[in-house]
Amino acid sequence: MDIESINKIKKTLKKNFPDVELKMDSDERGILTLKGECRDWDQVVQIGHLVAKQKGVKNVVNKLRVPGLDIPCKDYSDYIAMGNKLGVVDDVDVVIIGAGISGCGIARELAKYKMNILVVEMSDDVATGATKANNGNIHPGHAAKPGTLKAKLNVEGNRMYTKWAEDLGFELQRCGAMGFVTSNLLKPALKVAYNQAVKNGVDGAALIDGKTACQIEPGLVKNGLGKAVKQAFWLPTMGLVEPFQVAVALAENAASNGVRFWFNCTVADVITESGKVSGVVTNKGIIKAKYVINCAGVYADEVSAMAGDECYTIHPRKGVIAILDKAKAPEYGALCEHVTMETIKLTLKNKKSQTKGGGMCRTPEGNVLMGPSAKEVPDKEDLATDSESLGYAMGRGDNGIQYSDIIRFFVGSRPADYKEDFVIEMSPISDGVINVGGIQSPGLASAPAIAKMVEGIVAQHAQDNGRPIEKKTDWQPIRKRKPQFRQLSHEEQGELIKKNPSYGKVICRCECITEGEILDAIHSSVIPCSVDAIKRRTRAGMGRCQGGFCQPRVLELLARECGKEWTDINLNKEGSNILVKSNRPVASVKEAKK
Numbered sequence: 001m002d003i004e005s006i007n008k009i010k011k012t013l014k015k016n017f018p019d020v021e022l023k024m025d026s027d028e029r030g031i032l033t034l035k036g037e038c039r040d041w042d043q044v045v046q047i048g049h050l051v052a053k054q055k056g057v058k059n060v061v062n063k064l065r066v067p068g069l070d071i072p073c074k075d076y077s078d079y080i081a082m083g084n085k086l087g088v089v090d091d092v093d094v095v096i097i098g099a100g101i102s103g104c105g106i107a108r109e110l111a112k113y114k115m116n117i118l119v120v121e122m123s124d125d126v127a128t129g130a131t132k133a134n135n136g137n138i139h140p141g142h143a144a145k146p147g148t149l150k151a152k153l154n155v156e157g158n159r160m161y162t163k164w165a166e167d168l169g170f171e172l173q174r175c176g177a178m179g180f181v182t183s184n185l186l187k188p189a190l191k192v193a194y195n196q197a198v199k200n201g202v203d204g205a206a207l208i209d210g211k212t213a214c215q216i217e218p219g220l221v222k223n224g225l226g227k228a229v230k231q232a233f234w235l236p237t238m239g240l241v242e243p244f245q246v247a248v249a250l251a252e253n254a255a256s257n258g259v260r261f262w263f264n265c266t267v268a269d270v271i272t273e274s275g276k277v278s279g280v281v282t283n284k285g286i287i288k289a290k291y292v293i294n295c296a297g298v299y300a301d302e303v304s305a306m307a308g309d310e311c312y313t314i315h316p317r318k319g320v321i322a323i324l325d326k327a328k329a330p331e332y333g334a335l336c337e338h339v340t341m342e343t344i345k346l347t348l349k350n351k352k353s354q355t356k357g358g359g360m361c362r363t364p365e366g367n368v369l370m371g372p373s374a375k376e377v378p379d380k381e382d383l384a385t386d387s388e389s390l391g392y393a394m395g396r397g398d399n400g401i402q403y404s405d406i407i408r409f410f411v412g413s414r415p416a417d418y419k420e421d422f423v424i425e426m427s428p429i430s431d432g433v434i435n436v437g438g439i440q441s442p443g444l445a446s447a448p449a450i451a452k453m454v455e456g457i458v459a460q461h462a463q464d465n466g467r468p469i470e471k472k473t474d475w476q477p478i479r480k481r482k483p484q485f486r487q488l489s490h491e492e493q494g495e496l497i498k499k500n501p502s503y504g505k506v507i508c509r510c511e512c513i514t515e516g517e518i519l520d521a522i523h524s525s526v527i528p529c530s531v532d533a534i535k536r537r538t539r540a541g542m543g544r545c546q547g548g549f550c551q552p553r554v555l556e557l558l559a560r561e562c563g564k565e566w567t568d569i570n571l572n573k574e575g576s577n578i579l580v581k582s583n584r585p586v587a588s589v590k591e592a593k594k
C-alpha cells in the first residue's frame, strides 16, 4: 500500500473520527489496524467498513472499543495448559480446524490424497456453527459484488452442488429463484440485478414477463398477484438443501476414506517454528501437523492470530430464522410453492445492507422459513433470539403469518470480515497455515468451490516444497444414503420392515422417523453422540412437538447402543446432560411404562 493512500485514509478518519488511530502492517500487505474508542458498536463496525473499502486495503484488524461495553473474549489459557501437559498425542499431515461446511468439504476433498487428516471440532458434532443455522439456499451467485472471491466461488459452487448431491446422497432441490416487480417504475432495478448476475456469470439468469413468471410460480396467482406482476428476474439455478445433511454427508464420506474427527477438541494455540507451522495445541494434547487449515467460523480471526498472522477481524452478524409448522406450508408457502422468492424487494429498499437478510423460503422437507434478520453484535457467542430480530425475520406483519405457527427459532452468526469477502489463502507469515475465513453467506453455496480451491493451494504448496501429494487409488467418492422411511412407498416400507423390523418402530411421530434410521445414524462412520446430533442426521425431534415425545426414546437408544448410562447422554455439547440422576431404579421405570 502506498503512503499516499494511507495518508488519505488517515485524513478521512481524523476528520470524522478523531479518536481513532490507524496502523499499517510492517510487511506492507495492506492490513490496517484500528485502535481507539467509539461511541457504540455500530460505530465500531461502520469505521471498520469505511477503512476496508479504501483503495489498496487488503483487510482490517479492528481493535476499536466502546467504553463500558464488555466484549466477552475466549480465554484459551486453560486449554493450552491442558494440551501442554498431555504433550504430543498425534502427528498428521493436515489438521482441519472446524467441522462446519467448510471444514467438512475440505476434509472430503483432501481425503482423495495419501495424507493423514484430522478434523478437530470444539463442539460435539459436525455442523454446529453457522452451518446448522442458515437458510439452506444454494444461491445462484447474482447477489455477490462482481469481482469478489465470493461471487466467483458462489457461481462455481452452485454448479458443483449437483455432483455433490449425486455422489453424497443428500437432497438438492433446484427450485429456482424469482424476484418480481409490480410497478413499471421498478423495472430498472430488476435490470440492475440482472446485469450483475450476467457479470458474475450466473447460469440461465433471465428477465421474464409477468405471464411467464406466473407460469413458473403459480403461487403468484394464488396470492392475487398474477396480473400485478410487471416483470420478473428468473434464476433457475437456485437450490435448496438441508445444510446439516450436507455437512454430515461430507463428513461421513471423508471418514469412510480415512479422515478422522475429534469432537470436543478446541484448538487453543498454533505452533510455528521459523515461520513454518508445526502443529496445534488443543485441550486433548498437541497435534503435530504439516498443514493447519483454519475453518473456525467466527473464531477464524483468533486462530489466524494464534499463528502469528493477525490479518482480519471477524465481526459477527447475527441472523434469526423462524421455522413454521409444516402443516401451514400450503397456506403460507404459496408464494414459494415452487421457487424461492428472492430478496430483490428488500435489496432495493436497503441498498447499504451487507447481507442477504430477510425473506421467506422453504426447506426441501417442506417447512417455511422466515428470515433471516441481520444484526451486528459484539459477542461471537450471542445467539439469543431478540424480539427486534424476530420481528424483522417475520416480516412487516402484512403477510398474515401467525407467531403461533412458529415451531422453533434458530440463530446463527455470520463470520463476516470487514472486506465482506472470503479470505482463502496460505498465510504469508506462517507457512502451512491456510486461512478459510470470512465465510459468511453464500458460504454454504460456495462450499464445493472453497474445498476445490483449498485442495489446489495444498497440492501446489506440496509440489513447490518437493513433497508432491499422491492420489489414493481406492478413494471412494460415493456415500450411499440410508433408507428414509417416510419417503418410501407403502410397499417399499413393508419390504424394509420385513428385512429389518426396527424400521417398523416409529420413534418420532411428527416426522415419521423410525428406530432403524436412528440406529443407522448411530452406527455411521461419524458417530453422533448427542440427542441433537441424532436430530441433525435423522430429523427426529424436528417436528411440531420439537422432541416432546421422541427425545426420551432417542436418549434411550443412544445409551443402549453406545453402552452409556442415560444420565451420560447430552442434549448437545459436553455438560448438557438431559437427565441428572435416577430417582428410582431404571427397571421400575420400565415396569411403570408397562
Ligand SMILES: Cc1cc2nc3c(=O)[nH]c(=O)nc-3n(C[C@H](O)[C@H](O)[C@H](O)COP(=O)(O)OP(=O)(O)OC[C@H]3O[C@@H](n4cnc5c(N)ncnc54)[C@H](O)[C@@H]3O)c2cc1C
Pocket (backbone or CB within 6 Å): 097, 098, 099, 100, 101, 102, 103, 120, 121, 122, 123, 127, 128, 129, 130, 131, 132, 133, 134, 135, 136, 137, 138, 139, 265, 266, 267, 268, 295, 296, 297, 298, 299, 300, 303, 318, 319, 320, 321, 372, 373, 411, 412, 413, 414, 415, 439, 440, 441, 442, 443, 444, 445, 446
Ligand atoms: C442466518 C444465516 C443464514 C444464512 N443463509 C445462507 C444461505 O442460505 N446460503 C448460504 O450459502 N449461506 C448462508 N449462510 C452462511 C453460511 O451458513 C456460512 O457461510 C457457512 O455455514 C460457514 O461455514 P463454516 O464451516 O465456514 O463455519 P461454521 O459452520 O461456523 O463452522 C466453524 C466451526 O469451527 C469450530 N471452531 C471454531 N473455533 C474452533 C477452535 N478454536 N477449535 C476447534 N473448533 C473450532 C466451530 O465450533 C464451528 O463448528 C447463512 C448464515 C447465517 C448465519
